[in-house]
Amino acid sequence: MSEHAIEVTINGRPVSGRVEARKTLGDFLRVDAGFTGTHLGCEHGVCGACTVIVDGLAVRSCLMLAVQADGAEVTTIEGLAAEDGTFHPVQQAMRDNHALQCGFCTPGVVCTMAALTADDAKPSEDQLIAAMSGHLCRCTGYQGIRRAIRQLTGQPTGVAADHGEHA
Amino acid sequence: MNAPTGLGTGAQRLIGKRVTRKEDGRLLTGKGTFVDDVAVPGMLHTAFYRSPIARGKILSIDVEEARSLPGVVAVYTAEDLKKRPVVFHTFYMTPGEVPMGPLAEGDVRYVGDPVVMIVAKDRYVAEDAAGLVVVEYDEEDPVVTIADARKGAVVHPTTESNVAQVMGIEDDEDIEEELAKGAHLVTSTVIHQRIAQSPMETRGVVSDPRGEEELVVHITCQSPQLVARWLSLALGLPDMSIRVLAKDVGGSFGLKNHPWREEVAAIVASLLLSRPVKWTEDRLEALTACNQAREQEMTTRVAFDKDGKILAAHADYSSNNGCYPQGADANVAVHMFMWVAYRVPVPGFITRAWYSNTPGLAAYRGPWAMESLAREALFDKAARQMKIDPVDLRRKNLIRRSELPYSTAAGIPVDDMSPAECFDKLLETFDVAKFRREQAEARKQGRYLGLGLSAYVEPTGSAGSMAPMTGELAQLRVEPTGKVTAMMSTHSQGHGTQTTMAQVIADQLGVPYEDVTVFEGDSSRGGFAPGAAGSRQAVLGGGASIKASKLLKEKIQAVAAHLYNANPESVSIENGMVKIAGAEEMTRSLKEVAEIAYGEPMRLPQGMESGLEAQYRYLPPPMTLTSAAHACVVEVDVDTGFVKILRWLCSEDCGMVINPAVVEGQVAGGLAQAIGQVLLEEVHYDERGNPTAATFKDYMLPAITDVPDFEYIHSNIPANNEGGFRGVGEGGAIVGPPTLFNAIADALSPFGELPVSLPVTPSKILDFVEGRSDEAEATPPPVAGTPEPAFDAEAPGASAVLSGALPLSVDGEWQVTMQPPVGPKQEMVATFRTEGGVLTGQLAAPEGTQEFSGTVEGNRLKWEMKVTQPMPITLKYDLTIEGDTLAGTAKLGMFGKAKVSGERIGGAAAAPTPAPAAAPAPVAEAATGPAAIDGNWDVVMKPPVGPEQTMVATFHTDGGTLTGKLDAPEGAQEFSGTVEGNRLKWEMKVTQPMPITLKYDLTIEGDTLSGTAKLGMFGKAKVQGTRAG
The missing domain is CATH 2.40.128.120 (Quinohemoprotein amine dehydrogenase alpha subunit, domain 2)
Known part of the structure; x- marks a missing residue:
């Protein structure tokens, strides 16, 4: 199996490596570069958990080879918060709205929403929901993700469709 | 109702608040630790060669090419792994029902059965090598479905039939008599597809042996403590220190209660190699070779009087347990919990589990949920059949709180539930009459709206009645820094227990939420408990947190009272400050008190243990019931078969809510899974046992566009336990399926009765609407109350035996062995005396001797006797004598039938005496x-x-x-x-x-x-x- 030297900018810092042509970007990020925040949920491009941002686009890192990312700028979940630890607005919206439970699908969800809202883009609620239809979450029933989307699109989140107060 | 004790001290009150989760900080920044994130120096990787056929003999295994691939460290077959024998145990910590090993030996029994394990330097190489393994088979016809299991060859050569377990009463004449008394008899058959639990994180393990006495296992699981206990038993390594770690787990839903074949294979390989070994399941394996869930059939019959009151009910249940189920049982919980919320004077059931050449079942969120689906779907069908409003029909039969305490006919004591009250509150919010008008209007326009209603109760917080369902331990300390550390055996796979337990502790101790850290996910911390199993963590973990906090608070009060010369009662803790009533100037930080408690023991009261630590193991009542009633509105497009969910309302009694966001998250997650079960998900096998759903493109999980915004109606009543908490982990997946199914069936009622066959796919809906599914309704599946010859043939006393038998001597002593469906054999000596058609005698067992009397007809003996140990049941013996041997059964009440065999003591029969009753005649x-x-x-x-x-x-x-x-x-x-x-x-x-x-x-x-x-x-x-x- 041929090996290739690649250099990828990951979360703003250059990372070089030698990879077999068949190695996925997801495995390169996790195993070679140590960014284990990228999670592999299905390895066939359906669940969306492994989504990272490659040159500004949300990409499934299980469907992209590491060699294809040579020279690219990759942002993973680890690279979204500010250096002082301040959450990215998508991370904050997720936290504020209890949009995660086990957290396994979360990095991909956050990366997709971060890519779509980058550079002050203003996607509509429907656009973000359509994008989220490519992410599987087995825990939340997507309730908090819907609320986070409302927060990101400047709408009232509706904490929950409540009828009366809890005991 | 008891008010929960001691919640909320001082000004702050954290219980009931939507505080942000402590887990989110790491999970939102990619800093969680899931099992595949764990890397250990020198770690090796595994892949499995799996059977491509469902059933066949292994003729040869050629691993030479695989072994010689560079980077391969070891190639193992079943024979190689035997150097470390494993006894697979059930969740109940008992050895499994059928012999099994980590790898297939001699034959393969399902597609995906692991045959060869490769250990290599990385996963790519391991998978390459697995592709080089060559195995020759002699393929056989597989047993795939329940119908196959009834008539096909046995899956396991060690069992006599494919029946894994049977419980209940076959051909129960008494129930039939009661069912016949009703003005209406309503029958409903439910076919539930097989489900893949599908946590987003697949199974995985990193096994890291540290010399002969220590083993560290990282594994994605529901309870590190339970896995450690399971491994100790299964590996037979009582002296080995086994530490199990699982920091973050990407969902479990019942699948990850304990390890199974592949995890065990990796652990055994690590012990054989003395090297760390990792196995990470891929999604293909997860969907096709992992334990699965459900696949059940159930026919329920309910007799109603003319007003709609239930008189009697009977349920006939079968499940396809697959090849190596984690529990080979017939899910008797389905029947025990079917009629808790509703008044049913006479319930009866028969329940059977079958082995097949498919992956074995494991638990899945509400493993007994079939009872709610069967019951609630039947109610709506009955309402249509009897022309009664489904709301009225439920109200006539629901048990109200004012009627409690109540004991169900199955013997479950109920002193605290509120399904009728949840139902009332649901209908205060949802205007059924208004909906019916909209529905009628829509139908005029050719639009099909439907309303589904369901009510249910679920047992949560089970404790003290099953081996693994113990009490729960909380170990607390105020550190010398004044911060609070809790070590718990609660465990979050998304449950947020680090948050909710911290809320309870902070609330109880009077410290800021931020000051409490909950450590879990490590078997070396906390004590034994099963973690997330049976919707128990709020009830048990919450209760344990309160009790331990109270103890710790008492100690802080005692220390402070001594230090500041006050009464302990006058000491309070608010926001992390220790205060003395009436002496504001004496206020000290908890840190100051803690520093003294640890560092200056001479300042403590004489004889007091230094430090600020406490622990408590909390055992609540055996179960805590959670109640709910849900409503769902759908529109079914009869041109495309698509179902759109328009509204979903949940009226839930979750007791005292620790964190509404966490509770709603649990309910919503269960409901999303319910939507998947009703509309989308199916693990299907073709007739050769090949799985046809191998990716998430074929096995469709609900996406955001499939799940509506849920509406919550809070009907909470604090439970009768410490804290008043009720479990909520499973409910959505139990009440959700009937609610959605009923809505679809209501929408489509102009076309007839929609068969309850999940998933209700668009093509099934179109078949129904266009009149192509008459067959499904007209021909119920074989389960429908018909006994299976394969099983019934075991019963003695068929008429041929009776008529063909010569008169013979029954009288005398017999050595008798009884083998119950579960538990050990019992040896007894029976003495029979016959006179006319009358049999009298005694049974002598080590526990004592008991007399009985019964009947004899030809060579067939029947009698009943009541025993009180281990529980009060009536045993019905039915034996047939042939020469010097006897055989037959003893019916053990609802626990099924025991097999009875025996032989005459003292050799040959006495000279045949004249036939007491040569023909089956009445007693002379x-x-x-x-x-x-x-x-x-x-x-x-x-x-x-x-x-x-x-x-x-x-x-x-x-x-x-x-x-x-x-x-x-x-x-x-x-x-x-x-x-x-x-x-x-x-x-x-x-x-x-x-x-x-x-x-x-x-x-x-x-x-x-x-x-x-x-x-x-x-x-x-x-x-x-x-x-x-």
């Missing part, structure tokens, strides 16, 4: 003359529960007619009945203590009388008597 009248019956008898009746009753019976016989009187302290009552030889039968109605009909069946022998009185659904009372002087 000559045996005891009528004159021997007439007169007064002192009679004692012993009911299954409650005190004995002493009565005087007066019998008068005339031909075959019996008349008489029973004279008890409460009064005398006359009766009339029949007499056949020495056997007396009559029925009498009593009204006290409740209205039931007693059915007496007594046999007279000389001056003694014995027999039974059947007390309706309460079982049978034993009756004995002697002739009064």
Whole structure:
């Protein structure tokens, strides 16, 4: 199996490596570069958990080879918060709205929403929901993700469709 | 209702708040630790070669090419792994029902059965090598479905049939009699597809041996403590220190209770190699070779009176447990919990589990959920059939809080539930009449709207009644820094227990939420508990946190009182500050008090243990019931078959809510899974046992566009336990499926009765709407109440045996062995005496000797006897004698049938005596003359529960007619009945203590009388008597 030297900018810092042509970007990020925040949920491009941002686009890192990312700028979940630890607005919206439970699908969800809202883009609620239809979450029933989307699109989140107060 | 004790101290009150989760900081920044994130120096990777066929003999295994691939470290077959024998255990910590190993040995029994394990330097190489393994098979026809299992060859050569377990009563004539009494008999069959639990994180393990005495196992699981206990038993390594770690887990849903074949293979490989070994399941394996769930069929029949009140119910359940299920049981919980929320005087059931050549089942969120689907779907069908409003039909039968305490006919004591009240609140918010008008209007426009309603209760927080379902431990300390550390055996796979337990502790201790850290996910911390199993963590973990916090608080009060010369009662803790009532200037930080408690022990009260630490193991009542009622509105597009969910309302009694966001998250997650079960998900096998859903493109999980915004109606009533918490982990997946199904069936009711066959896919809907699924309704599946020859053939006493048998001697001593469906064999000595058609005798077991009397017909002996140990049940023996051997069954009440075999003690039969009753004839009248019956008898009746009753019976016989009187302290009552030889039968109605009909069946022998009185659904009372002087 041929090996290739690649250099990828990951979360703003250059990372070089030698990879077999068949190695996925997801495995390169996790195993070679140590960014284990990228999670592999299905390895066939359906669940969306492994989504990272490659040159500004949300990409499934299980469907992209590491060699294809040579020279690219990759942002993973680890690279979204500010250096002082301040959450990215998508991370904050997720936290504020209890949009995660086990957290396994979360990095991909956050990366997709971060890519779509980058550079002050203003996607509509429907656009973000359509994008989220490519992410599987087995825990939340997507309730908090819907609320986070409302927060990101400047709408009232509706904490929950409540009828009366809890005991 | 008891108010929960001691919640909320001082100004702050954290319980009930939507505080942000402590887990989110790491999970939102990619800093969680899931099992595949764990890397250990020198770690090796594994892949499996798996069987491509469902069933066949292994003729040869060629691993040479795989072994010689560079980077491969080891190649193992079943034979190689035997150096470390493994006994697979169930969740109940008992050895499994059928022998099994980590890898297939000799034959393969399902597609995906692991045959060869590769250990290599990385996963790519391991998978390359697995592709080089060559195995030759002699393929056989597989047993795929339940129907196959009934008639096909046995899956396991060690079992006599494919029945994994059977419980309940077959051909229960009493239930049939009750069902026949109804004005309406409604029958509903449910076919539930097989489900893949599909946590987003697949299974995985990193096994890291540290010398011969220490093993560290990272594994994605529901409880590190339970896995450590399971591994200790399964590996037979009692002296090895096994530490199990699972920091973050990407969902479990019942699948990850304990390790199974592949995890164990990796652990064994690590022990054989003395190297760390990792296995990470891929999604193909997860969907096709992992344990799965559900695949059940159930036919329920309910008899209603003319007003819609339930008179009796019967359920016939089967599950396809696959090849190596984590529990080979027949899910008796389905029947136990079916009729808790509703009043059902006479329930009955038969339940069977089958082995097949498919992956074995494991638990899945609400493993007994079939009961709610079957019951609630039947209610709506019954409402349509009887032309009663489904709301009214439920209300007529729901048990209200004002009727509690109540004991179900299955013996479950209920003192705290509120399904009827949840239902009321649901209908206060959802206007059914308004919806019906909209529905009628829409139908005029060719649009099909439907409303689904369901109510249910679920048992949560199970404790103290099953081996793994123990109490829960909380270990707390105030550190010298003043911060609070909790070590718990709660475990989050998304449950947020680091958040909710911190809320409870902070609330109870009077410290800021931020100051509490909960450590879990490590078997070396906390004590044994099963983690996330059975919706228990709020109930048990919450209760343990409160109790331990109280102990710790008392110690802080004692220390502070001593330090500042105050009464302990005057010491309070608020926001992390220790205050003395009336002496503001004495306020100190908790840190200051803690520093003294640890560092200056001489300042503590004489004899007090230094430090600030406490622990408590909390054991709540055996179960805590959670109630709910849901409503769902759908629109079904009859041109495309698509279902759109328009509204979903949840009226839930979750007790005291620790964190509403966490509770709603649990309910919503379960409902999303319910939507998947009803509309989308299916693990399907073709007739050769090949899985046809191998990716998430074929196995469709619900996406955001499939799940609506849920609306919550809070009907919470604090539970009768420490904290008032109720479990909520499984409910959505239990009540969700019937709610959604009923809505679809209601929408499509103009087309007839939609068969309950999940998933309800667009193509099934179109078949139904366009009239192509008549067959499904007209031809119920074979499960529908028909006994299976394969199983029933085991029962003795078929008429051929009876008529063909020669008269023979029964009398004498017999060595008898009874094998119950579960538990060990029992050895006994039986002594039989026959006279006419009457059998008397005794059974001598190590526990004691018991007399019985019954009947003999030819070579067939029948008798009943009541035992009280290990629990009060009536055993019904039915044995057939052939020469010097006997065989048959003993029916153990609802626990199924035991097999009975035996042989004559003392060799050959005595010379055959004249046939006492060569033909199946009634008991010979000559045996005891009528004159021997007439007169007064002192009679004692012993009911299954409650005190004995002493009565005087007066019998008068005339031909075959019996008349008489029973004279008890409460009064005398006359009766009339029949007499056949020495056997007396009559029925009498009593009204006290409740209205039931007693059915007496007594046999007279000389001056003694014995027999039974059947007390309706309460079982049978034993009756004995002697002739009064």
